[in-house]
């Protein structure tokens with residue numbers, strides 16, 4: 165396999181830091197690393213594999229000697245610089261919302277639709293974190309029994325909003341325990357000791373941007389515009405790991421024990437022994453690449469209804485791991501420059 169010249173755009177952020185950790189942990193074949201961030205971070209350094217690399221300000225010309233660029237800054241940076249990187253010969257795997265619903269851009273979760281990668285024209289999008297873990301858990305059941313409807317409520321960690329939000333939860337928690345007043349900055353309300361039914365902008369129809377990402381992205385990844393999806397996305401005072409309560413209706417009946425078997429055979433981690441207090445927990449899934457499923461049970465009234473609890477690390481499988489898996493697939497298939 166070729167060694168690649170890899171850029172990480174947004175290397176100082178919550179997701180960017182995970183990329184550094186994971187590229188090293190997974191032994192990704194690197195010829196060179198080009199870490200990029202905003203002008204604020206230019207000149208600082210990052211470490212990878214015992215080497216030190218200087219951060220550059222993200223700019224079009226910085227991609228001249230890059231084969232593969234992971235973008236994890238923000239939507240605006242991706243919109244502006246990803247096409248410039250492609251024009252200079254790089255393949256872009258983008259973690260932002262910039263291109264996900266662009267019909268010319270594959271939106272990929274390798275466990276679900278790896279073949280879509282072959283259609284790429286330079287940019288491949290990685291979905292929203294809450295979408296990724298949901299489709300990994302549901303695709304094996306969909307393949308076996310068909311999927312008519314999904315009703316999901318999320319319990320999303322603050323790291324999903326970036327480093328500033330992590331700091332906000334920690335500092336607010338300390339302040340409140342010490343009896344001090346807090347002033348929300350990242351979120352519209354206090355997040356410590358609270359639950360916010362509001363992620364992203366809420367539109368005139370009452371749905372938030374995050375909820376509509378789950379609807380639209382799931383249909384695109386599964387290649388089925390007819391799946392009915394209703395989402396409620398909620399921010400909770402958890403540092404790492406998104407949890408989801410999911411109800412599905414399948415075309416054919418699937419029992420709870422069949423669902424456990426189907427998921428285990430597909431490589432999904434099943435942790436489902438309520439009598440022994442075994443079910444997925446955010447604090448246990450944080451730091452792992454697994455999508456963990458538990459509390460699987462059959463709907464009491466709907467014959468084809470199934471409920472489950474799905475947890476994954478939003479910075480890993482929800483972000484950096486999924487993007488690196490896309491790159492690993494491309495390497496294995498000879499789709500990246502040699």
Ligand SMILES: NC(=O)c1ccc[n+]([C@@H]2O[C@H](COP(=O)([O-])OP(=O)(O)OC[C@H]3O[C@@H](n4cnc5c(N)ncnc54)[C@H](OP(=O)(O)O)[C@@H]3O)[C@@H](O)[C@H]2O)c1
Pocket residue numbers: 173174175176177178179180200201202203204205206222235236237238239241259260261291292293323324325326327328478479482483
């Ligand atoms: N956090 C998650 O769980 C998650 C999951 C899926 C997708 N994503 C997506 O991943 C992206 C990064 O999220 P994050 O949580 O890592 O955010 P973050 O912690 O706030 O980090 C943002 C990064 O973007 C860089 N940046 C900001 N403005 C820039 C500019 N003009 N030019 C170049 N770099 C710039 C920052 O660099 P400085 O340090 O120099 O400011 C920093 O490295 C976002 O698009 C987000 O939607 C996040």
